[in-house]
Amino acid sequence: MVCTIHKKLEIDYLLAEEIGIKSDEISPYGTTKAKVSLSILDRLQNEKNGKYVVIVGITPTPLGEGKSTTLLGLAQALNIHKGVNAFATLRQPSQGPTFGIKGGAAGGGYAQVIPMEEFNLHLTGDFHALTAANNLVAAQLDARIFHEATQGDEVLFNRLVPTIKGTRKFTEIQLRRLRRLAINKTDPNQLTRDEKVRFARYLRKITVGQSATEKGLIRETSFKITVASELMAILALTKDIKDFKQRMGSMIVAFDKKGEPVTADDLGVTGALMVLLKDAIHPNLMQTLEGSPVLVHAGPFANIAHGCSSILADKVALKLVGEKGYVLTEGGFGSDIGMEKLLNIKCRTSGDIPDCVVLVTTIRALKMHGGGPPVPPGAPLKPEYLKENLDLVRNGLPNLIKHISNGNKFGLxxxxxxxxxxxxxxxxxxxxxxxxxxxxxxxxxxxxHWADGGAGAVKLAEAVMSACDRPNQFKFLYDLDKPFDEKIQTISREMYGAKNVVYTSEVASKLKMYEEKGYGNLPICMAKTAGSLTGDPTIKGAPTGFDLKINDVSLSAGAGFVIPIVGEISTMPGLSTRPAIYDIDVNSDTGEIEGLF
Amino acid sequence: MVCTIHKKLEIDYLLAEEIGIKSDEISPYGTTKAKVSLSILDRLQNEKNGKYVVIVGITPTPLGEGKSTTLLGLAQALNIHKGVNAFATLRQPSQGPTFGIKGGAAGGGYAQVIPMEEFNLHLTGDFHALTAANNLVAAQLDARIFHEATQGDEVLFNRLVPTIKGTRKFTEIQLRRLRRLAINKTDPNQLTRDEKVRFARYLRKITVGQSATEKGLIRETSFKITVASELMAILALTKDIKDFKQRMGSMIVAFDKKGEPVTADDLGVTGALMVLLKDAIHPNLMQTLEGSPVLVHAGPFANIAHGCSSILADKVALKLVGEKGYVLTEGGFGSDIGMEKLLNIKCRTSGDIPDCVVLVTTIRALKMHGGGPPVPPGAPLKPEYLKENLDLVRNGLPNLIKHISNGNKFGLxxxxxxxxxxxxxxxxxxxxxxxxxxxxxxxxxxxxHWADGGAGAVKLAEAVMSACDRPNQFKFLYDLDKPFDEKIQTISREMYGAKNVVYTSEVASKLKMYEEKGYGNLPICMAKTAGSLTGDPTIKGAPTGFDLKINDVSLSAGAGFVIPIVGEISTMPGLSTRPAIYDIDVNSDTGEIEGLF
Structure with a gap:
């Protein structure tokens, strides 16, 4: 299962055939990337899945320890050197790093996705479609606030349910709202005045900062980059079109003053979002430098979301590799965050259970945990990291050992x-x-593998193959029917080494409210620093017995998780004084891209 | 030159070959749309251009009079019924109308671009790439304001020009800024303190509303939809990569307190914008219902921009149809706005001179100009428009006649x-x-053509072919070297029928400032209502002798025009109380799109 790199059409029907995709299941987008149809899942529904391997890391330095590079190098080793089918599945990266600091997320050296500029920029437009979808929700939210504030009850209702050519009826999405309100009527003319008000008015009561000016209503809100949006997490956790629509419609866009959630469905946008995202739901096919197939799909943040590529891409890949093949996927950050969320959220949602964990470490990271000096991005490495220092390595081992035990706690x-x-x-x-x-x-x-490609990862491939031959003993870390507090305690103690979890009173009452509103069975998506097993990024190694403080909590009802927040999380990163853009250009004569690494 | 609609790949290599595009000049994006490479222009540089036909309208009703439908119907008539090569070139529409009111911009009936959902939504992602590019400029502008405000002179300069591995040098884009400042040095260490400050500081001095809070700097700004952005106008007016970069780098993002322009180049973003837009610069190929080829490329507003599809798409089409073929393109709104700007801005920039104007009218619009009642969108038509009324038609003729004379004033x-x-x-x-x-x-x-496709437009096609056989007597309405006032007077008198142009004192001093800063040779891009020949949309017919009041003026130095604004122009339209999104959905079982018209 090695892709032939064809002269003109690197991703084309020939390639697709080699990896088991039929010509009507692939849509090329230019010559180096393609959309892969979800209809593959129907065609192969009776096939057995391949082995499922999860790539995670120890607590990383700010430079990263090479999880994606390992993922791609391992796929090449399995494909080329072990002669088995293997697919890598990977998140599509955010544009921030590409233009802000030098470096995208396409792996590196001889273990990377090509062409990296396609991978790091627009790909097939999925992120842009999500941005447009988010903007549509925001536009409709703002428009609705304005219309509710400026129109009387009857006018508002009449405009929402107009009489067209003599008849007046609710749309499907409006009927869903009526059912949520327990108004069992379908004829608009039968609603009482009170029912009309309940149906039509929900946004004027939102408790956000407002002040009247001659221009109208002012409302305090904020920006988020697309990868931090709930829609992105939903795309990554979706199982099919029906599930996608159900999750999008459940997104809470506001709470009214009675504390009742106002959803995307209430805004009437669910179907329009689905239309905007009808292509984005299909995974994207690319390949590595050595021709291993890579499915790139979705890219949710690993802090306020679960940080994994999509369930759908994994499902397609698991069928395509067949029972004796391997699908490799990645959890963001260290095992305490990325792996825990991948297993407890993503795998629980998908029903696809991993066979083995690959835990990526570097000597550099162990030395840092063993007491070595800080490793800031952009600065030259200190001498401790450039020559042998067994003491620093030895002192750093507890961090590695903690992450090994984290994997074992899931029975993997x-x-x-x-x-x-x-x-x-x-x-x-x-x-x-x-x-x-x-x-x-x-x-x-x-x-x-960075220096040698797949050939450099053969021993790793052999170890992974042996591990996957073991009988699967996977178990989840917690059950969904436990209270939020117990689920949070379990993660904090078992994965981080914390002794106590401390909530602010606001967090405690929000958790209680979520349980009362019927969201108590959702899994937990911890938002914690990646730089430490604790909540403080300056604390290295593997401390135990510490208190973990939860400062805030939020609910992603559509994605399907509750997010306890440890510390401050930024969802809108900035650019440095001299961002990488100063070096980036397209050569006017040759058309070559310059300065993008 | 009729596209065969292939079973699986509607836009593919076979189609491309039929219309003269080689397989390495086309990149399919899925099966119904493709990018067409600008390398066609090199290959066919010695071929003669085809005839160039401009489709414009009379002063329209709010429902539109069918310019795009006529454009597509005429292409079908020429292709199928007259057996000549013909290409339609068309703007890509904004998403607003698709989700806000029922109706996109793909034409209609048997004269439309298919599939209309691809045309009306993402197409190949050009608009999304422009959005990302605009966001990058905004992010870098905000970041720079913050860094200039919070860093001392030396620190700021040192961060902008850091010492890396012992050496310190300016990037190419920084050297361009030095040259603009007339600092003839290339070694960062040779700059005087004053030169360092001039090089590094320009944004702290911007005169925008600011107030300090504990969170930092607050800056008043505004949203614009992508089609209203200067980048969109630039894409439409670009001739090649070099020209594209030059125009983007010239965009003015702010004026400093000395009144000096701060450009995108000063922000260091030009190359990064070019990288983001490297695919967007290539036109998109689609087809009509009857198989005529359509190039869809760029979609600038017809008010604060010139409102035409791209120069590059027209140039590609003019070569592909050959000397005996026809390229049909459209100017937004009535001839007073769309045609005037198409001819005086777009054609002057491209050097491609039209052979004929098609002026689209409807009986409905003439009746409105003749004194018929208003024609609001969404409401049923009044009886005057549904039965014969020769008096209303006759009374409306002066509007048609004025638009005919407008075309003739260009010698067409x-x-x-x-x-x-x-x-x-x-x-x-x-x-x-x-x-x-x-x-x-x-x-x-x-x-x-709406009802009958190309067959319905045969007589129109024959008249157009005869008109194009006439010797070309085209002339511009004004010369660029005239003062702004004279250019504005000429357009207002000759195209609108105005007697006097009235400026506010602020407008007069801004025009003077633009001339002093060296922008005096730019053409004029009038921003005026489309609903009337005057500045007041309630005035119908063809009035003369009125005063035209210019309330504001702005400069698009990158796109290359000055924009006098008559009345108020919104660059961020809203949604109605019950927008079309309530009806829009994707069927979960069949995958079919519903409710999108």
Whole structure:
């Protein structure tokens, strides 16, 4: 299952056929990327799934430890060197890093997705479609607030349910709202005055900062980048069109003064959102430098969302590789965040259970956890990181060991991948390998896929194949029917090493309110710093016995999770004084892109 | 040159070949749309252009009089019934109308672009790329204001020009700024303190509403939809990559307190914008219901911009049809706005001179100008419009005649197209045909392409072919080297029938300032209501002797025009109380789109 790179059409019908996709199941978007139809799931519904491998990391340095590079290198090793089917599934990246700091998210060296500028920029337009969909909700929310504020009850109702050519009827989406209000009528003319008001008015009562000026209503609100939107999380957790619409319609856009949720369905936008996102729901096919197939689909934040690529892409890939094949996917950040959410949220939603965890570490990160100096982006590495220092590595091992145990707590075998650098020494690598296996890892392999492509990840591939042969003993960390407090306590104690969870009174009452409104069975999506097992990014290693403080909590009723927030989370990052854009250009003569790495 | 509609791939290599596009010049985006490479212009540079036909309208009712439908019907008539090559070029529509009111911009009946949902929504993502590019400029503007306000002179300069691995140098875009400042140095270490400040600081001095809060700087600004952005106008007026970059870099994002323009180049974003728009610069190929090729590219507003599809699409089409072929394109709104700007701005920029004007009218619009009642969208038509009323038609003729004379003032033959409706009577149609020809039209044809497709527009096609055989006597309405006042007076008197132009003192001093800053040679892009030849949309017919009041003026230095504003122009339309979204959905079972017209 290696893609032939064709001269003119790198992603085309020939490639698609090689990896089991029929010509009517693929839509090329230009010559290097394509949409893959979800109809594959119907055609292959009776086939068995392949093995499912989750790539996660230890607590990373700010430079990242190479999870995506490992994902792609491992796919190449399995495809080319072990001769088995393998698909990588990956998040589509946000544009911020591409233009702000040098570096996208396409992997690196000889383990990357090509062409990286397509991967890092528009791809097939899914993110742009989500942006347009978010903007439509915002426009309709603002318009509705304005119309409710400026129109009398009868006028408002009459405009919402107009008489057209002598007849007057509710639309399907309006009938859904009536049913939610327990108004069992379908003829607009039969509604009482009170029912008309309940049907038509819900936004004027929103408790947001308002002040009247001659221009009208002023309303305080905020920006979010697309990847931080609930719609993005929904795309990633969706199982089919029906489920997608149901989740979008359930998004809460406001609470009225009685505390009742106002949903996207109440705004009448659900169907229009589905129309805007009808292409975005299909996964995108690209390939690695060595020709391994990659499905790129959705890119929710790993803090206020669960941080995984889409369920649909994994499902398509699991069918396409067949029973003896492998699908590799990634959880954002360390195992405490990315893996925990991937398993407890994504896998619980999809029903697809992993067979093995690959835990990516670097000697650099272990040295940092062992007491090495900070590793800020953009600055040269300190000498501790460039020459052998076994003490720092040894002192950093508790962080690795904690992440190994995190995987084992889900009943999964953990294969440690030491993503090696030129400056690592034999003794350092040997120490980590031995200690990993002595402390619960199923195996540990030194891997050089960045420098060597798939050939550098063969030992890792072999360890992963062995781990996947074990009988699956997967179990979830918590049950959904437990109270929110118990679910949050379990994650904090088992995954982070916390002793107590401390809530502000506002958080406690919001959690209670969510349970009362019927959202108590949702899983937890912790929003915590990636830089530490604790809530404080300056604390390295593997501390225990600390208090974890929850400052805020929010509800994504459409995506289907509750988000306890540890510390402050920004959903609108800025640019530095001299962002990478200063170096980026298209050569006017050759058309080549310059300065994009 | 009729596209075969292939079973699986409607736009594919076979189609492309039929219309003269080679397989390496086309990139399919899915199966019904494709990007067409600008390399066609190099390959065909020695070929002669086809005939160039401009479709415009009389002063329209709020329902529109069918310019796009006529454009597409005429292309079908030329292709299928007259057996000549013909291409339609068309603007990509904004999403607002699709979700707000029922109706996109894909034409209608048997004269429309298919599939209309692709045309009306994402197409190949050009608009989304422009949105992302606009957002990048806004993000960098905000970030820069923040950094200039919070960093000292030395720190700011050092961050803008950092020492990396021992060396420190300016980027290409920074060297351009130095040259604009007349600082003839290339070594950052050679700059004096004053030069460093001039190089690094320009945004803190912007005169926009600011107030300090504990959160930082507050800055008053506003939203614009993408089609109202200067970037959109630039895409439409661009001739090649070099020109595109030059125009984008020249966009003025602010004026500093000294009154000096701060450009996109000063923000360092030009190259990054070009990278974001590297695909958007290539036109998009679609087709009509009967298989005529359509290039869809760019969609600038017809008020604060010039309202035409792109120069590049027209250039590609003019080469592809060959010397004996026809390219049909459209000017937004009536001839006073759309045609005037198409000819004086777009054609002057491109150097492509039209051969003929098609002036679209309806009996309905003439009756309105003749004193008929208002024609609001969404309401049933009044009886005057549904039965014969020769008096109303006759009284409305002066508006038609004025638009005929507008075309003739450019030295162009004007063919009147009466876009017919079922309710029009023979006598009404005959009256208009006769009066049109008696008052300067080259010809006048009744056309039924909405109901009959290309077959309904054969007479129109024949009149257009005859008109194009005339020797070309085109001339511009004004010369660029005249003062702004004279150019504005000429347009207002010659095109609108105004007697005097009245400026506020602020407008007069801004025009003076633009001339002083070296922008005096730019053409004029009038922003005036489309609903009247005057500045007041309630005044119908063809009044003369009125005063035209210019309330504001702005400068689009990148697009390359000055915009005198008559009345108020909204660049951020809202949604109605019950927008069309209530009816729009994707059927969960069949995947079919519902409610989108």
């Amino acid at each position: 075998p953990v294969v440690v991948c030491i993503n090696s650098f030129e400056t690592d020494t034999e003794a350092e690598l040997k120490l980590v390998q031995e200690e990993a296996v002595r402390n619960g890892a199923f195996g540990a392999a030194v891997s050089s | 033959p004007v063919v009147v197209c009466i876009n017919s409706f079922e309710t029009d009577t023979e006598a009404e149609l005959k009256l208009v045909q006769e009066e049109a020809v008696r008052n300067g039209a080259f010809g006048a044809a009744v056309s039924s």
